[in-house]
Structure formats: structure tokens, C-alpha cells
Amino acid sequence: MTDEERVADFARVQLARYSEYHAHKETMAYAGFALFAGVVGTILVNASWPPDAWGHHKKILALFGLSLAWAVVLIYLRFQLHRRRWAALRVAACERVLAMWTTKQLTDPNGLQAADRQSSATVTWLWWIVDFVFWPSRRAVKAIEQNTEGHPPVYPRVFVSALEKVEQSSTDAIYHEWLLHGAGWGLYFAAIARTLAT
Numbered sequence: 001m002t003d004e005e006r007v008a009d010f011a012r013v014q015l016a017r018y019s020e021y022h023a024h025k026e027t028m029a030y031a032g033f034a035l036f037a038g039v040v041g042t043i044l045v046n047a048s049w050p051p052d053a054w055g056h057h058k059k060i061l062a063l064f065g066l067s068l069a070w071a072v073v074l075i076y077l078r079f080q081l082h083r084r085r086w087a088a089l090r091v092a093a094c095e096r097v098l099a100m101w102t103t104k105q106l107t108d109p110n111g112l113q114a115a116d117r118q119s120s121a122t123v124t125w126l127w128w129i130v131d132f133v134f135w136p137s138r139r140a141v142k143a144i145e146q147n148t149e150g151h152p153p154v155y156p157r158v159f160v161s162a163l164e165k166v167e168q169s170s171t172d173a174i175y176h177e178w179l180l181h182g183a184g185w186g187l188y189f190a191a192i193a194r195t196l197a198t
Helices: 001-043 059-101 125-134 159-167 173-196
Strands: none
Touching: 001 059, 001 159, 001 173, 059 125, 059 159, 125 159
């Protein structure tokens, strides 16, 4: 087996692995979102919301409960969707390497040697907060981290380069995140409005 064939075989194995992981994270995100949407839907159609059994401070309790529930769901969704986006970047990089192998562009001998990433992989705390709470940001998920611990490089340079390129151009996974994130906030505000309107 040549060096190029080994890299292509590695990319095929990784492609299968990350594709499965991507599908799992998408399923988990949908499950969490569906649960929250079901709760909000019940609140919106329930004529006796908030329940009288909650006493004199039922609105305050309902607002607190809704905010706590949305915070938990938001944390859960952001984790699942971040990992899904990371997997989508990995899948795109594997496809890029396989396309290069198919078109015989894996000919650079340096491209087959182990290497670390060249560009910065630091996500600032500001971008992390913006991405997590307000709106998913392309900058917040890195396909490959920088080697800051001094370990010898593992990935072939061609694979590291592909990861950096797809990270810069992003994938369509970000649009899916925008949709779920916006819909989640919309459901939360609809439930808050329903609670205050009673």
C-alpha cells in the first residue's frame, strides 16, 4: 500500500465514523428540541396556565420554571449542535482528501507527513458567549485544535490543511443551528407571553 493509499484509507474510515457521529448528534438535538416544543405547545393551548394549584405567585413560578427549562434545553442543544457541526467539518475534510486522492492530487510528499495546524484555533470568550447564548457563530467551533501540549503531530499535513480550509468556509450545518436556535428562542418567548397574558 502506498502512502497516498494509506491516507485515502484513513480518510474513508474517518468519514464513516464522523458521518455516524454527525447523524447521532442531529437525532439527539431534534429529540431535545421536540421535547421543549411539546411542553411549550401544551402551555400555549392550556386554558388554565399557569395552574391555580401553584398559589398566589403562580406567574412568578411559571416564569422561573420556563426560564430554567429553556436554559437547560439551550445548554443541551448547544452541546449537541456544536458536536454535530464539528463532525460536519470533519466529514467535509475527509471528502476533500478523498476527492484529492481520486483526482491524483495527493502527490506532495510533505502533504503525507504528520503536521500540526498552522492557523490559530483560539476561540475568544466573547465569541463563545455570542455563539452559546445569542446566535451560533462560525468562529466558535474548530475542526482541529492547535497542539499546545507539545505532543508529536498525528494527522497527515494534507488532512490538517483540509480541516483548516473547511473550517474557514464552514458547512451548511450552521444554517441548521440558526434555525433550531431561533425557533427555540421563539418558543421560549411565546411561552413567556402566554404566561404574562393570563
